[in-house]
Amino acid sequence: MEGLTHVQTVNQDAVVTTDAEQPKGRAIVITSGKGGVGKTTTTANVGAALAARGLSVALVDADVGLRNLDIVLGLESRVRYHLLDVLENKVSLEDALIRDKRSPNMSLLAASQTREKDDVDTEKMRLLVERLRAQFDWVLIDCPAGIEAGFRNAVVGAQSAIIVCTPEVSSVRDSDRVVGLLPRDLEPRLIVNRLRPHLVRRGKMLSVEDVNAILRLPLLGVVADEPEVVVATNRGEPISLDPKSQTGSAYRSIAARLCGEHIPIERPRVSFFARLGTLFGGR
Amino acid sequence: MSGRRIVVTSGKGGVGKTTTTANLGAALAKRGRRVALVDADIGLRNLDLVLGVEKRIVFDLVEVVEGRCQLKQALIRDKRFENLWILPAAQTRDKDAVTEAQFLRLTSDLAENHDFVLIDCPAGIEAGFRNAVAGAQEAIVVTTPEVSAIRDADRVIGKLRERKVPFRLLVNRIRPEMVRSGEMMSVEDVCEVLTSDLLGYVPDDEEIIDTTNRGEPIVLDPTKRLGVIYDRIARRLEGEKVEFSKLEEPGFLNRILAGWRG
Numbered sequence: 001m002e003g004l005t006h007v008q009t010v011n012q013d014a015v016v017t018t019d020a021e022q023p024k025g026r027a028i029v030i031t032s033g034k035g036g037v038g039k040t041t042t043t044a045n046v047g048a049a050l051a052a053r054g055l056s057v058a059l060v061d062a063d064v065g066l067r068n069l070d071i072v073l074g075l076e077s078r079v080r081y082h083l084l085d086v087l088e089n090k091v092s093l094e095d096a097l098i099r100d101k102r103s104p105n106m107s108l109l110a111a112s113q114t115r116e117k118d119d120v121d122t123e124k125m126r127l128l129v130e131r132l133r134a135q136f137d138w139v140l141i142d143c144p145a146g147i148e149a150g151f152r153n154a155v156v157g158a159q160s161a162i163i164v165c166t167p168e169v170s171s172v173r174d175s176d177r178v179v180g181l182l183p184r185d186l187e188p189r190l191i192v193n194r195l196r197p198h199l200v201r202r203g204k205m206l207s208v209e210d211v212n213a214i215l216r217l218p219l220l221g222v223v224a225d226e227p228e229v230v231v232a233t234n235r236g237e238p239i240s241l242d243p244k245s246q247t248g249s250a251y252r253s254i255a256a257r258l259c260g261e262h263i264p265i266e267r268p269r270v271s272f273f274a275r276l277g278t279l280f281g282g283r
Numbered sequence: 284m285s286g287r288r289i290v291v292t293s294g295k296g297g298v299g300k301t302t303t304t305a306n307l308g309a310a311l312a313k314r315g316r317r318v319a320l321v322d323a324d325i326g327l328r329n330l331d332l333v334l335g336v337e338k339r340i341v342f343d344l345v346e347v348v349e350g351r352c353q354l355k356q357a358l359i360r361d362k363r364f365e366n367l368w369i370l371p372a373a374q375t376r377d378k379d380a381v382t383e384a385q386f387l388r389l390t391s392d393l394a395e396n397h398d399f400v401l402i403d404c405p406a407g408i409e410a411g412f413r414n415a416v417a418g419a420q421e422a423i424v425v426t427t428p429e430v431s432a433i434r435d436a437d438r439v440i441g442k443l444r445e446r447k448v449p450f451r452l453l454v455n456r457i458r459p460e461m462v463r464s465g466e467m468m469s470v471e472d473v474c475e476v477l478t479s480d481l482l483g484y485v486p487d488d489e490e491i492i493d494t495t496n497r498g499e500p501i502v503l504d505p506t507k508r509l510g511v512i513y514d515r516i517a518r519r520l521e522g523e524k525v526e527f528s529k530l531e532e533p534g535f536l537n538r539i540l541a542g543w544r545g
Binding site: 071146 | 294297409
């Protein structure tokens with residue numbers, strides 16, 4: 001209960017002012033179709049960046065059976081209750097929310113690991129997201145890969161969508177398919193993830209323009225493929241909290257854009273080592 | 284003749300199932316085996332792109348199952364490997380369009396004319412996964428040395444054990460310099476965590492991004508390191524004793540760069 005009290009305090013400080021009975025927060029689903037393109041990493045990092053701006057954030061892991069958001073946040077040892085426990089009224093929402101270690105105004109609702117996606121009741125899921133929106137400024141829903149039941153349940157409560165796409169033809173095709181399946185009013189925006197600028201320069205990887213020539217979505221951000229992201233993820237520490245990291249800065253800009261700030265999209269630059277590699281690689 | 288039906292699965296998406304299926308299939312075909320590749324990712328097919336046959340699709344898996352065309356009409360023969368066939372998934376249908384029994388029937392039919400039937404499983408553990416596994420006698424579990432991929436692989440392995448499907452591991456996208464600096468799990472660590480036998484491991488190589496985007500299996504080019512590695516994995520799959528190679532060792536430049544970075 002202590003966690004909830006804190007969350008409410010934060011809410012009062014937040015800029016959003018609406019009727020107390022109306023959900024004031026915004027729910028966004030982070031989706032992609034293809035797996036392994038960085039949905040969970042994006043959810044964790046954008047969430048942490050929003051929380052660092054003083055906003056209250058709930059992260060929902062909708063990947064029932066294959067949860068990972070808890071690991072990326074380093075909270076796996078603190079998961080006691082999960083999404084299905086709440087949906088099935090076994091515990092209260094407050095008891096199931098896990099407060100983040102580093103960002104006190106960010107909480108996680110973990111997915112169940114031993115259950116199936118078909119166990120989720122779509123209507124209850126919609127109501128749950130609505131309840132979360134009444135308590136938090138932002139609700140970020142980490143969608144599972146694919147377009148089966150898990151996808152439908154992750155999308156049901158959302159008001160907008162972020163499409164995460166890597167510069168690969170297979171990811172672009174799956175993103176395109178998902179955009180077609182999303183309800184129109186979700187107005188998806190695009191994050192191009194894992195860009196390797198030196199490969200783009202050599203014509204060995206699709207550019208952001210190539211990707212968006214097909215998808216034609218408003219661009220929310222571009223994130224480079226850096227080993228530091230893998231390291232941070234394995235450690236359970238969002239890189240968006242590292243003020244020195246360029247990748248972290250890309251996530252912070254995405255959070256700022258979500259809040260309505262107009263920041264030009266910064267493009268990852270070809271690093272010194274990559275340039276050196278190109279030189280020696282002779283390609 | 285009845286060929287081996289093998290599902291390539293992982294739990295987590297994006298770890299390289301489709302790339303593995305395409306390249307192992309091509310490596311086996313190159314060795315003279317008759318190989319059928321089945322894309323089980325109905326609704327989100329990609330195997331056709333990776334093999335560059337997307338423009339040649341006329342019929343798909345669902346149409347075969349529903350009896351709207353013959354199996355051989357839907358099979359696309361690869362232009363580079365004459366022993367390699369691809370059965371594409373339907374793009375505009377759901378995974379529920381096919382049942383487990385239908386899938387088993389389909390792959391059994393394919394096994395009558397092919398030495399190997401490799402099934403490219405969709406991500407997740409929903410209906411698409413159950414179908415793909417129902418059609419297989421054995422499995423290759425693809426994982427990367429990341430905590431999230433390993434956890435998902437563990438979950439999938441549990442399901443394979445429940446179904447008594449034997450499997451071996453393929454550890455993908457190893458970055459030796461990161462293993463050495465302690466920032467990435469080693470192949471041994473991964474096998475130990477998952478208490479599984481190793482079929483092979485593949486280093487992270489930028490080359491694969493480009494060949495995949497162009498729809499060309501890297502196995503096609505005998506000068507490419509990854510091509511040699513997939514060939515060795517194919518031989519191991521056939522039961523040959525092939526030592527785990529030193530190919531994963533980083534090149535001279537990488538070692539210098541790792542030193543500077545460290």
